[in-house]
Amino acid sequence: MKTSVRDGQGGVQILDLKGKITIGAGDVQLRETINKLVEDGKKNILINMQDVTTIDSSGIGELVGCYTSVTNKGGKLKLLHLPPKINDVLTVTQLITVFDVYESEPEAVASFAG
Amino acid sequence: MKTSVRDGQGGVQILDLKGKITIGAGDVQLRETINKLVEDGKKNILINMQDVTTIDSSGIGELVGCYTSVTNKGGKLKLLHLPPKINDVLTVTQLITVFDVYESEPEAVASFAG
Amino acid sequence: MSSTKESSASGPVRMSLSSRFENIEMAQHLCGKLLEGHEIPDETRHWILMALREVLANAIKHGNAQDRGKRVHLEMDVTGEVLKIQVRDEGAGFDPDKVDDPLAPENKFKTSGRGIFYMKTFMDDVRFQRVEGGGMEIVLTKNLAGAKDKEEKGS
Amino acid sequence: MSSTKESSASGPVRMSLSSRFENIEMAQHLCGKLLEGHEIPDETRHWILMALREVLANAIKHGNAQDRGKRVHLEMDVTGEVLKIQVRDEGAGFDPDKVDDPLAPENKFKTSGRGIFYMKTFMDDVRFQRVEGGGMEIVLTKNLAGAKDKEEKGS
Ligand SMILES: Nc1ncnc2c1ncn2[C@@H]1O[C@H](COP(=O)(O)OP(=O)(O)O)[C@@H](O)[C@H]1O
Ligand SMILES: Nc1ncnc2c1ncn2[C@@H]1O[C@H](COP(=O)(O)OP(=O)(O)O)[C@@H](O)[C@H]1O
Numbered sequence: 001m002k003t004s005v006r007d008g009q010g011g012v013q014i015l016d017l018k019g020k021i022t023i024g025a026g027d028v029q030l031r032e033t034i035n036k037l038v039e040d041g042k043k044n045i046l047i048n049m050q051d052v053t054t055i056d057s058s059g060i061g062e063l064v065g066c067y068t069s070v071t072n073k074g075g076k077l078k079l080l081h082l083p084p085k086i087n088d089v090l091t092v093t094q095l096i097t098v099f100d101v102y103e104s105e106p107e108a109v110a111s112f113a114g
Numbered sequence: 115m116k117t118s119v120r121d122g123q124g125g126v127q128i129l130d131l132k133g134k135i136t137i138g139a140g141d142v143q144l145r146e147t148i149n150k151l152v153e154d155g156k157k158n159i160l161i162n163m164q165d166v167t168t169i170d171s172s173g174i175g176e177l178v179g180c181y182t183s184v185t186n187k188g189g190k191l192k193l194l195h196l197p198p199k200i201n202d203v204l205t206v207t208q209l210i211t212v213f214d215v216y217e218s219e220p221e222a223v224a225s226f227a228g
Numbered sequence: 229m230s231s232t233k234e235s236s237a238s239g240p241v242r243m244s245l246s247s248r249f250e251n252i253e254m255a256q257h258l259c260g261k262l263l264e265g266h267e268i269p270d271e272t273r274h275w276i277l278m279a280l281r282e283v284l285a286n287a288i289k290h291g292n293a294q295d296r297g298k299r300v301h302l303e304m305d306v307t308g309e310v311l312k313i314q315v316r317d318e319g320a321g322f323d324p325d326k327v328d329d330p331l332a333p334e335n336k337f338k339t340s341g342r343g344i345f346y347m348k349t350f351m352d353d354v355r356f357q358r359v360e361g362g363g364m365e366i367v368l369t370k371n372l373a374g375a376k377d378k379e380e381k382g383s
Numbered sequence: 384m385s386s387t388k389e390s391s392a393s394g395p396v397r398m399s400l401s402s403r404f405e406n407i408e409m410a411q412h413l414c415g416k417l418l419e420g421h422e423i424p425d426e427t428r429h430w431i432l433m434a435l436r437e438v439l440a441n442a443i444k445h446g447n448a449q450d451r452g453k454r455v456h457l458e459m460d461v462t463g464e465v466l467k468i469q470v471r472d473e474g475a476g477f478d479p480d481k482v483d484d485p486l487a488p489e490n491k492f493k494t495s496g497r498g499i500f501y502m503k504t505f506m507d508d509v510r511f512q513r514v515e516g517g518g519m520e521i522v523l524t525k526n527l528a529g530a531k532d533k534e535e536k537g538s
Contacts, residue, residue: 022249022252022281023249023252023285023289024248024249024250025249025250056278056281056282056285056343056346057282057285057340057342057343057345057346058285058340060342061338061339061340061341061342062339064337064338064339065339067337068337068339085274089278089346092345092346092349093330093331093342093345093346094331094336095336098336098337136404136407136436137404137407137440137444138403138404138405139404139405170433170436170437170440170498170501171437171440171495171497171498171500171501172440172495172498174497175493175494175495175496175497176494178492178493178494179494181492182492182494199429203433203501206500206501206504207485207486207497207500207501208486208491209491212491212492238400238401238403238405238406238409239400239401239403239406239451240401241398241399241400241401241406241409242397242398242399242400242454243396243397243398243399243413244396244397244398245393245394245396245397246393246394246395246396248393248394250393251393251394251396253416254393254396254413254416254417257412257413257416258398258409258412258413258416261408261409261412261413262409296394299397
């Protein structure tokens with residue numbers, strides 16, 4: 001997996017993920033990236049999932065773990081551009097309602113201000 | 115493998131081969147097609163190898179067998195558009211000199227008249 | 229209901245892999261190849277490969293504890309349109325009845341515990357069995373004809 | 384000479400197949416996947432897969448006499464840039480010294496007898512061994528780094 005972080009309006013950190021979030025390949029990396037942002041005091045994080053090609057239960061677990069650690073620090077973690085199959089995978093485990101999911105980046109970024 | 119036969123000038127039969135000539139998939143089929151042409155009294159056969167994607171030792175063996183049966187009946191079997199890798203495979207077993215190989219169909223067809 | 233009932237031309241394919249997560253893809257690749265002859269929707273193929281990933285990941289992680297000397301044994305076969313995937317590890321085995329329900333409120337935010345649930349969701353049947361001499365054998369089945377029908381009805 | 388000496392990340396991959404020619408492709412596929420991490424020329428990959436096809440075809444045809452109940456066992460591994468392919472059948476075995484030379488004038492027009500020759504041409508080394516309880520084991524090796532060098536020098 002490749003990760004890169006962009007600055008959005010209002011201090012929102014946009015994390016672009018690319019590739020696989022699977023066991024041994026991207027799962028730990030995702031957590032580390034989020035942890036670093038949290039340590040740096042970033043509270044509002046938007047994960048752009050558009051280019052995530054595959055996810056497995058470990059990747060889903062990490063997403064949930066990231067959600068928890070950001071929320072515990074008083075921040076918000078939201079998702080952007082969820083591919084249909086990842087949407088399905090979140091839905092069957094009843095996690096889809098946990099995440100705020102957006103289809104438009106400006107809308108997503110603006111939502112953090114609310 | 116797919117085979118189809120076209121009539122060329124001077125009664126030359128042009129056999130277009132497509133796909134694999136490998137053990138259990140095309141090797142026997144090649145022989146049967148050639149045998150049928152020979153039984154029908156066709157003496158001049160040009161095999162167009164352009165769309166042959168793979169050949170193995172069984173396919174090579176069948177090519178040699180076809181050469182022999184056509185030649186034994188007083189006919190000629192020649193090859194057209196030999197892909198580089200099949201050329202290599204014929205070369206290392208010193209079979210390349212056995213076959214007349216052409217790069218131009220009109221030239222190949224004309225050569226039977228000579 | 230589908231009326232086609234071809235049996236796979238290939239016969240059972242067996243494979244064994246060293247306990248590394250990187251090898252999961254190789255097995256998925258082989259499974260994809262095995263399914264090639266069968267006209268199933270891309271979606272179905274995708275979920276089968278995900279279930280395969282989950283069962284192999286468990287065998288490598290929980291079963292063999294990532295010990296590279298231990299191997300994961302895989303057998304795949306399609307008979308009468310039914311895909312059967314059998315995975316065996318060289319670990320200590322476990323009791324599937326003791327596995328937590330990932331949908332229970334207290335487990336919802338856990339970072340693990342969803343693999344078996346996904347397997348069960350995406351396949352028709354998942355069976356667990358301890359094998360002699362330790363290790364776990366998991367058999368996943370999926371009716372490919374059924375998958376075809378469902379998708380057709382659905383869309 | 385190449386200075387890279389990575390060992391394969393995957394460890395030995397083992398596979399066994401029912402004795403059908405259609406299965407050769409599945410094994411080739413897996414071998415292709417195994418080679419993916421290694422930067423070797425397309426040409427080299429092609430000839431390796433042809434050698435693999437030949438050794439498997441022999442195991443299925445001559446070894447197991449196309450008996451679908453008998454299996455062909457395949458192990459592939461890359462260690463220190465050396466690819467090793469090991470094929471075992473459940474047949475009666477044979478004496479490789481008694482195999483005819485396909486380049487001899489009296490064999491030139493034969494319709495068979497070139498498989499082993501191709502294996503030897505395309506791989507660095509081919510070894511034959513009878514296994515206990517019958518059957519033949521053939522080990523083919525190829526130095527992938529060497530292949531890279533050769534190609535670079537050649538072009
Ligand atoms: N092959 C196995 N060997 C031993 N234990 C296993 C195996 N597969 C699953 N388990 C046990 O079942 C539990 C649930 O597995 P799973 O639902 O895949 O979630 P996760 O792998 O994320 O823990 C694992 O935590 C483990 O204790
Ligand atoms: N696995 C095997 N088991 C038994 N005999 C074999 C095996 N492989 C090769 N042979 C013998 O070696 C001969 C030469 O094999 P090969 O060079 O591949 O040519 P071909 O397969 O076309 O005969 C075969 O005809 C067969 O007698």
